[in-house]
Amino acid sequence: MIAWAPFTEPLVLSFYHELWFLLPLCAAVGIVYKAVRLPRLDHLVREVIFLMLYMLAGLSGLAVVLWLIYEYWP
């Protein structure tokens, strides 16, 4: 991490921190989707935040379902 050279060497990550990288990814998907779909850009920020929350809620729900299947499926 200390000697990390961005754009050349990969960042040393732990699996525990990997999920935090979902936040910028969801934000980028939300921004591009809403910038393409909205007829007016006046409420872009609000719409992006709502879409991000939807995506995160959906992914969390999916994670819970998959975890339950993994843990309790006979």
Place this chain on the structure above:
Amino acid sequence: MAKQNQISPVAPVIALVLAYLVPGAGHIYLGRMKRGLILGITIGALFWSGVAVGGVMTVDPERERWWFAAEMLTGIHGIVGWYRQQDYNSRALRRAEEKGLGPASPQGQAYMDAQLKKDRVALVAPADTVARAYAGVAGLLNLMCLFDALMLGLMGQFGEPPPKLDPAPRTKGRTP
């Protein structure tokens, strides 16, 4: 304000090519400057964030063909990322050949893998997942923009859509 049927018939093709080469440029060409800038900055930032996390081997046509195909959809970003990867690979190949190892031989492959680790550019989990997801999703998002620019061009829509018409102003008292 959107104007219909006033642009050249080749405009959809130009918009498509521009949108591929530089994300957001298709929208800017179609008169949607603000949207084009938002799309270009977001897609570029997402792609280069992926490369920043994953390093020079993020765009790798040999090891990750499907991710590579998605990354190439980012146009100039993907091409620059590919060039950097090929540049590193050709230098590693030269070193292998100087040692008398053919790149196709098992010894040559092992040497190349060892070089990746020695140069600290080998992309391993979980950074590879994050890096390729960022760069690949950037390409897929640009695919959506490509379709949008093409459709807007085909429909002859130039500029931002017109604002919603306000309802008729209420007048107090009697109306004539």
